Amino acid sequence: MTLLDTGALLLTAALAAGLGALIGLERQWRMRTAGMRTNALVSLGAALFVILGSQALPGETADPTRVAAQVVSGIGFLGAGVILREGLNIRGLTTAATLWCAAAVGSLAGAGMPMLAAGGAILVSATNILLRPLSTALNRRLRLNAEDESTEDGTDAGAPQDFVLEVTTGEKSEQRVRALLLQAATHPELTLRSVRVRHGKNTEVHVRAEVSIDDPESVDVIERAISRVGTDPKVIGSRWWPVEEAG
Structure with missing residues (x-):
């Protein structure tokens, strides 16, 4: 050769x-x-x-x-x-x-x-x-059809509810924690709306993800998602709340 x-x-x-x-x-x-x-x-x-x-x-x-x-x-x-x-x-x-x-x-x-x-x-x-986006739109359409069928059958499927997931970390770990939060927010029952980063006191960084869930009673999905992120050693604190309670 x-x-x-x-x-x-x-x-x-x-x-x-x-x-x-x-x-x-x-x-x-x-x-x-x-x-x-x-x-x-x-x-x-x-x-x-x-x-x-x-x-x-x-x-x-x-x-x-x-x-x-x-x-x-x-x-x-x-x-x-x-x-x-x-x-x-x-x-x-x-x-x-x-x-x-x-x-x-x-x-x-x-x-x-x-x-x-x-x-x-x-x-x-x-x-x-x-x-x-085509797959996402199709899944959303199928969920809406399922909700309409449930309503016609006399059952209440519940309206979608928005929640905020917030994780606090240091500036050096912002990218790592944001990736963990995004991964946790990609659960099939959750729809990710937005992700924002806000700088707090000293070197603290607050990473917020706004998600939507079709069944407001299934908040245990959000609890498990934020708990998984909270176990990371780089996470200082984590919490979640419904959007209407955000002040």
Whole structure:
């Protein structure tokens, strides 16, 4: 293998890493467990393994497809690590699927199909970005239909209620605690409205998240969410209250 060939393969690996980072940008923006670095490494690793199967193991027995098949299996185990179960709810499926797609993009780049790899990365990012509001609107519509059916049956589904979750921490831990609060506020029964940061006395920082819940009687969901954040050693204090009580 010449120096020119080695340089071309390194450019291919760099392309795979860049496309993986592009895919992970949306996950990083939404503060999910697998962000830019994880997706970039998954894509880069997949590309390197495919290059290994096609270039470093020459001969009649060389079969790059076998290496790619093992990459798919390995990513399945990695994706399982980001899937979390909270009671009857499961989180992390989209992040796991995104990792799987990042591996596919890296495999395409390593196999010498850069245009298809770039197109795949764009499609994965567009799917995560563009279909999210459509999915949210559809879920909201289904909830409204369920409430209408409950009302017609003579049962009161209850009007949505807004609550404020506030966590106090130090300036150095603001980003960490804000990420924890956002993660806690993404419970399926909660709808995140806004997040604000207010500086208090000395170096204290108050991070507030306004959420909405369809069933006001299910406040135990909010209690559990704020309690999880409150267990972090960087949290000084935490509390929550209905919006109408906020002064």
